[in-house]
Amino acid sequence: MKIRVFTAILVCKIVRCLAKLFGRGSSLPGKYALKICPDILSHLKLPETSIAVTGSNGKTSTVEMIAHVLKSNGLNVAYNKEGSNQIEGVATFLIGDSTMSGKVKSDVILLEADERYSRHIFKYFHPKYFVINNLYRDQMTRNGHPEFIKSVISQAVYDDMTLILNADDPLVSSFGKGREGTIYFGADKLPTDKLENDGIYNDGKYCPVCKAPMEYEYYHYNHIGKFKCSSCGFERHDTDHTLTSTKEENGKAKITIDGRYDIPVFFTGIYHCYNILAAFTASVTAGIKPEAAAESLGGYILKSGRISDFTLGKLDGRLLLSKHENSVSYDRSIDVVVSDNRKKSVMFIVDAISRKYYTSDSSWLWDINFEKLKGANIDKIILAGQYCDDLAVRFELAGADESKIEIFEQVPDAAEYCAHNLDSFLYVITCFSDKEKILSIVTRRELA
Template sequence: MRMFFTILICKILRFLGGLLGRGSSLPGEIALKLDPNILRKLKLPKYVIAVTGSNGKTSTVEMISQILRKNGLKVAYNKEGSNQIEGVTTFLLSDSTLGGRIKSDIVLIESDERFARHTFKHFIPTHYVITNLYRDQLTRNGHPEWVYDIIGQSVHDGSQLILNADDPLVSCFGFGRENVIYFGVDRFAGSTDQNTSVYNDGKYCPRCKAPMEYEYYHYNHIGKYNCPNCGLHRCDTRFSVTDVNLSDGYIVLDGKYRVTLALKSIYNVYNILAAYSVARLVGIDGEKIAQDISSYVLKNGRVITFTLGGHEGTLLTSKHENSISYDQSLRVARAYPGDTTVMIVVDRISRKYFTSETSWLWDIDFELLEHDNIKKIVLAGAYASDLAERFSYTGIDPAIITVNKSVSGALEDLKQNTVGYLYAITCFSDKDKIIAGIQVEKPEEE
């Protein structure tokens, strides 16, 4: 009766929250108070797939769901993005019968990297994807190796680990384990022999701290590495991107399956590869996966096409306090083949806590915007002066840079003064301030 009552209350609260446009966490929070062991009591399906890491969780989970649903499977996942234990509890109980049986064929979980340990002490995923570990939200997460230790507490025997082989810290999760699958990207035209980012987090081995050697880099510390001291190296991959052509907008998976890219970013390539790896392990044909994911436009609002004063543009949602996320957005703007205007907005550091800490701006490779196609740069928001100070240390011509602490004012100016295509780059906390001033193009419903 306790389980019945707890699930019923959660369902009611979730329904009421849905009417108000809220309620992804609170129903689960109350359910856990009513029965702290409710997650242990659920009858889960054959596949319970979890995804965690610094970046790419939401996009990867959405693409996995897209593939699985296209192949006739019913999927339960936290599509609202509420990825701590309360949000996970909400969507699981919402999908269960009053007797505690999950109704969907597959459970798919996006899990916050710091809180996965709390969720997976109640049940163990059958498949556990770890995407990457980067410098991310210093005030919350500290050093990536600290996050590695925290995620390690969520890894249990019985889960098949699906790891990014190109990230040396992530690959360490597979050390000493047998049930591990690796995915990675082969060398391509955009790979480099030397690290080209502002900093080098791959300089030393995460396992023994000796100097690391790289055969090539894809970006930052992601690439093919080897530690001569302890032997840590990029493991052989079961699933691979064997060809990348960002200019023409396609990749080839496992030498066979061509996928057209809706977003021409190496970041997006890794998300697609992780989703492909999971789908293959579940038993879906590679050609079918490629068809289902080709030209797929994410529905999670991380990439939005729009118009502003007759100018076409794309809003790229990067993570504040995460330099690699910003670097990838800057690379997309840099790669545009025509004249380009770039707007960067930092109006608020975080939605969750107050901080004016902006040292992370100095980790971002804004030097990428020193390129022939970049004709105008607009720095906007409350921290526009912090951005301007950082840009003063680049080689970018100050004449093309405009500073405006008003986001709405910057958008008004751009209605008349955008040069070419417009890329607006900001975080979740500031995205709505941009959306309020643009005309968003709605993605086609399936």
């Protein structure tokens, strides 16, 4: 072994221990290792099975569920559970699971890969399976348009990988065009589907292959649905694993995959269903029996806290984590609120737009379909955080009833108002960067 490889591994392990003691980030040890040995990832001896997950939304949740299935079925799994998905974070968790000779100890490595950085990571090793969930407008100050991100991800795709693709997303599905051995997952027509795209914009309007207009038989949401190009014939691929139904009845919820695998869930939001389907597909493709995968996923509650139930005073509520700078994510959370027929209130918190970089750009708020909330039996709309006035202007243009809107720059003030003035169920929609600002005030409950 080269001395610089050994030194990089040693330093990474030492810094990782120190970083844990002082609560520092999960990327720092890998950053030092890469400075010492820039190609350290190519020197690690990986297990036969490796799975990578990328996409605009759902990477962390999907990776967590795949890890749970694999571990439940007796496999040792190493993955970047902190969600640090750029090359430094990947180096940290892989070296952390390696011997001093660079041999990864686990049976399977599972990594969440940032859309922009997967091409840099996979220069050094190729995962056996590469899951691509979806491509949306996300952090446009950093990522630009999803078609640009598609071109970036294409640089991370190699011939020796098995792609696992969302058949319902034309941008993602196009990665499999002309490629053998690709695995597809997708949803059958569901009761919540629509004949028209109800988003503010439509990224499925034109074919990603030939740029001719696309035709849709139905939309699950945004540009996700059953599509066909009017010119070149590119269309939704037949699926290997399919979400065939979702059902909520008498306080119980379940989804069915492939018409026979029933999976009890606490939540049938379409995002969550796609993440479960992706996790099921990846696990089965990696060798887990479908019955075992379904059993492992049944009732599993994400530790990443994407959904949290809480009590605030006498109020019951649910936190729905979305992504700032990602209107599709917010639209799906709004869909959950709208589909709840009882009287409810909803709080939107936008206090810090990004955890990773500073930006005061709030233009993405105009891409969120807040208009859906009109006529949805809403008691109060609470707008909170540093960008509460930006939200207020957006709601004014959405035609919201001003008498229902309350505005607070400070999140604690908004929470105090809700605790003393509301008597309806409270939804809170915000991002990872702002979630603790409300969770530190409320009392968390077990998801029901």
